Amino acid sequence: xxxxxxxxxxxxxxxxxxxxVRFVYETECLSLTQPFLHPIYVFHIVAKGTATFxxxxxxxxxxxxxVFFAFPALPYYLDADDEFEYIYxxxxxxxxxxxxxxxxxxxxxxxxxxxxxxxxxxxxxxxRITPFNSSLLTxxxxxxxxSFFDNGENGQETDxxxxxxxxxxxxxxxxxxxxxxxxxxxxxxxxxxxYTEKYLSxxxxxxxxxxxxxYLNNLRxxxxxxxxxxxxxxxxxxxxxxGYSDYSYFSKVFKKITGHSPTDGLKYLKNQ
Numbered sequence: 001x002x003x004x005x006x007x008x009x010x011x012x013x014x015x016x017x018x019x020x021v022r023f024v025y026e027t028e029c030l031s032l033t034q035p036f037l038h039p040i041y042v043f044h045i046v047a048k049g050t051a052t053f054x055x056x057x058x059x060x061x062x063x064x065x066x067v068f069f070a071f072p073a074l075p076y077y078l079d080a081d082d083e084f085e086y087i088y089x090x091x092x093x094x095x096x097x098x099x100x101x102x103x104x105x106x107x108x109x110x111x112x113x114x115x116x117x118x119x120x121x122x123x124x125x126x127x128r129i130t131p132f133n134s135s136l137l138t139x140x141x142x143x144x145x146x147s148f149f150d151n152g153e154n155g156q157e158t159d160x161x162x163x164x165x166x167x168x169x170x171x172x173x174x175x176x177x178x179x180x181x182x183x184x185x186x187x188x189x190x191x192x193x194x195y196t197e198k199y200l201s202x203x204x205x206x207x208x209x210x211x212x213x214x215y216l217n218n219l220r221x222x223x224x225x226x227x228x229x230x231x232x233x234x235x236x237x238x239x240x241x242x243g244y245s246d247y248s249y250f251s252k253v254f255k256k257i258t259g260h261s262p263t264d265g266l267k268y269l270k271n272q
Contacts, residue, residue: 065116
């Protein structure tokens with residue numbers, strides 16, 4: 001490959017349980033700023049070359065076909081050779097929250113060797129993305145890949161764990177449906193679900209490794225990217241449509257998550 005390939009996914013619909021955000025074939029690892037730090041989950045598969053993946057106090061040797069995961073707000077490093085290339089899908093949603101731990105995919109176990117049989121599918125899929133099939137194709141590839149990480153021994157939950165999981169998924173579903181409303185907050189969730197704001201905040205941090213505000217901003221900026229690509233609104237209108245009454249705050253959040261200012265993001269995404 002001569003250059004990186006990057007595609008933004010369109011906005012999620014309310015029925016989706018795992019929402020893909022970006023599908024990327026990365027060929028310029030050595031030029032990227034480290035440590036890597038993502039606000040959501042990331043599935044990586046090595047396409048070429050070798051590297052050392054360092055996360056927490058652990059390190060892993062990578063080769064073609066090896067899979068490694070990144071987790072919200074958990075930094076990691078890649079010490080790579082000149083030929084190192086990898087494909088990744090970043091994703092979020094209550095399906096990820098519930099499925100990954102059951103598959104034993106955790107910050108303590110982020111590395112899985114010898115999944116080379118998935119490489120061709122990832123390589124073919126990213127070359128066949130269009131504006132019409134991007135979300136469906138990317139989520140299908142991701143879900144297919146995750147199906148090989150199922151571990152029946154990790155699927156047993158206590159009644160208390162099942163109840164907590166069910167409550168949290170209901171809360172996430174509510175946020176996923178109402179995130180474009182400017183008054184969505186922990187206070188509103190507390191009133192709707194009859195829990196304290198402190199308890200709800202702890203649920204988000206425990207289950208997603210990021211706080212409620214970070215999750216909400218991720219949803220809104222993802223939606224903003226979709227609106228930019230549709231090209232029917234200016235940035236001030238997009239800010240309001242995403243639930244932000246303060247454009248300067250929207251601009252700050254947009255740059256933090258995407259790496260671009262809204263103006264630069266407008267130019268970048270319209271050229272994708």
